[in-house]
Amino acid sequence: MIECPGCKISFNARHRICPRCKSYQAKLEDRIEYLADKAEMALDGGAKPADVESMLVEEGLSSLQASEIIITRARKVARRERSYGVFRLLGGSAILLFAGVLFVFGMITTPSRAAYYAFLGALLSGAAGVKPFSLGLYSVMTGREKQ
Numbered sequence: 001m002i003e004c005p006g007c008k009i010s011f012n013a014r015h016r017i018c019p020r021c022k023s024y025q026a027k028l029e030d031r032i033e034y035l036a037d038k039a040e041m042a043l044d045g046g047a048k049p050a051d052v053e054s055m056l057v058e059e060g061l062s063s064l065q066a067s068e069i070i071i072t073r074a075r076k077v078a079r080r081e082r083s084y085g086v087f088r089l090l091g092g093s094a095i096l097l098f099a100g101v102l103f104v105f106g107m108i109t110t111p112s113r114a115a116y117y118a119f120l121g122a123l124l125s126g127a128a129g130v131k132p133f134s135l136g137l138y139s140v141m142t143g144r145e146k147q
């Protein structure tokens, strides 16, 4: 919260100017944490770093401060995406492994009814595992969520 020395009220950091007197301008250092969080949320939502940077500059930050925030927050977002990606990659790998096992079982038991179901199961689980596997791999390698 920010305090206006004129009105003696506290107001939220999303206000740049005291909402009562509309003359007291909040100090930048009081708002910087709020702005950094806002930037992180925007990056998390897939906003372009350049757009987020110009939003911060519009809020009164120098472009150096803005790009510093972008760099640190983007790294944080990337780390989060990456750990989610690992989770997906492992899940996808497990499904693909299961498909592989079914396929091998089918090869061993073919020709038989059991082999037919094994191949069918391998095909279905293989198709189900490819997407999480490739999306997870993409996130792990790039630190980004594929849109």
Ligand SMILES: [Zn+2]
Pocket (backbone or CB within 6 Å): 004, 005, 006, 007, 008, 018, 019, 020, 021, 022, 023, 024
């Ligand atoms: Zn005021």
